Amino acid sequence: MDPVELATSCTMPPVLSRSAVVEQPKTLRSARLKVDTYNVAAVAPYQAMPVAGPVITHHKSTALPVVEPHPEMTEEEREARIAEMIDSYMKKLAERTHHHMGYPYNLDFDYGLLEGLTKFSINNLGDPFIESNYGVHSREFEVGVLNWFARLWEIDEEEYWGYITTCGTEGNLHGILVGRENFPDGIMYASAESHYSVFKAARMYRMQAEKIPTLESGEIDYDELKDALIANQGKPAILNLNIGTTVKGAVDDLDHVLDMLKEAGYNEDRFFIHCDGALFGMMMPFLRRDAPMVTFRKPIGSVSVSGHKFVGAPVPCGVVITRFVRARRKETWARGWTS
Numbered sequence: 001m002d003p004v005e006l007a008t009s010c011t012m013p014p015v016l017s018r019s020a021v022v023e024q025p026k027t028l029r030s031a032r033l034k035v036d037t038y039n040v041a042a043v044a045p046y047q048a049m050p051v052a053g054p055v056i057t058h059h060k061s062t063a064l065p066v067v068e069p070h071p072e073m074t075e076e077e078r079e080a081r082i083a084e085m086i087d088s089y090m091k092k093l094a095e096r097t098h099h100h101m102g103y104p105y106n107l108d109f110d111y112g113l114l115e116g117l118t119k120f121s122i123n124n125l126g127d128p129f130i131e132s133n134y135g136v137h138s139r140e141f142e143v144g145v146l147n148w149f150a151r152l153w154e155i156d157e158e159e160y161w162g163y164i165t166t167c168g169t170e171g172n173l174h175g176i177l178v179g180r181e182n183f184p185d186g187i188m189y190a191s192a193e194s195h196y197s198v199f200k201a202a203r204m205y206r207m208q209a210e211k212i213p214t215l216e217s218g219e220i221d222y223d224e225l226k227d228a229l230i231a232n233q234g235k236p237a238i239l240n241l242n243i244g245t246t247v248k249g250a251v252d253d254l255d256h257v258l259d260m261l262k263e264a265g266y267n268e269d270r271f272f273i274h275c276d277g278a279l280f281g282m283m284m285p286f287l288r289r290d291a292p293m294v295t296f297r298k299p300i301g302s303v304s305v306s307g308h309k310f311v312g313a314p315v316p317c318g319v320v321i322t323r324f325v326r327a328r329r330k331e332t333w334a335r336g337w338t339s
């Protein structure tokens with residue numbers, strides 16, 4: 001189906017009101033954003049465009065106005081309208097899902113058995129390994145899942161720390177934070193094809209960062225990385241290595257980088273490697289043995305994955321695993337700085 005036709009065929013659900021849809025007042029932002037002259041090249045490659053040409057379709061979407069129910073509506077009428085709205089939205093989601101492509105997401109899942117859980121306010125607040133006094137939690141599942149990933153990436157249950165994140169982005173933010181806490185004066189290195197969350201982390205933590213060019217494959221340019229490491233020998237290195245880049249699925253060669261660090265004079269106590277395994281972190285251990293394995297038997301500091309990419313999940317989630325000694329170097333922090 002033509003993407004433009006598809007976009008317009010999926011109308012937004014009806015509004016909970018007897019009156020017609022309220023005209024949205026012109027906002028400053030839409031006035032400033034001249035969609036027809038917008039600089040397409042300036043938009044991040046992950047943004048919802050430009051299948052339909054130079055016009056950025058998602059800036060044109062209308063926001064549903066939030067309105068009070070009509071005073072003359074009965075309770076039944078109100079409920080019927082809400083049900084109609086949800087049903088209409090579900091149809092739209094089904095159609096969009098049916099035509100979904102271009103993103104490395106697994107959409108083939110059915111978690112119908114979990115539906116009843118939406119009745120509860122489940123919150124694993126604080127450190128997953130420490131019982132909290134908030135009783136409505138799922139720690140037994142969380143730690144079980146973490147133990148599974150620890151086995152996958154070959155780290156002893158006693159030696160890791162981690163948690164279920166809200167997404168791959170959060171895993172990157174946490175892994176790089178652990179690196180930064182261990183090496184406050186470290187320089188972050190990551191390839192130009194890294195996910196945008198990686199350089200966002202560097203900005204958030206006010207770290208010096210070096211964006212290393214990539215090879216045509218999408219892997220980090222090893223020679224450029226080595227030159228940068230040698231030039232900055234005086235400072236520790238915090239590296240983000242990609243285990244599957246978003247667009248090309250490129251896997252940085254962990255073994256090669258470890259050799260290079262040694263050659264450039266970085267001992268294990270002067271570097272921290274975070275592996276952004278959002279895409280392939282889960283499947284690497286199952287590939288041919290000559291692929292560069294992601295394993296804590298090598299001197300890496302952390303690994304993260306995205307739960308809604310390869311696994312497929314209806315809500316964003318992810319996993320991050322770090323070494324306990326690294327994560328606990330600063331006693332004051334864990335997930336959310338709560339423990």
Ligand SMILES: *Cc1c(COP(=O)(O)O)cnc(C)c1O
Nearest residue numbers: 167168169195244245246278306
């Ligand atoms: C998608 C992606 C992320 C971010 O994952 P989210 O779960 O969407 O936050 C990070 N790194 C890479 C390589 C990705 O493809």
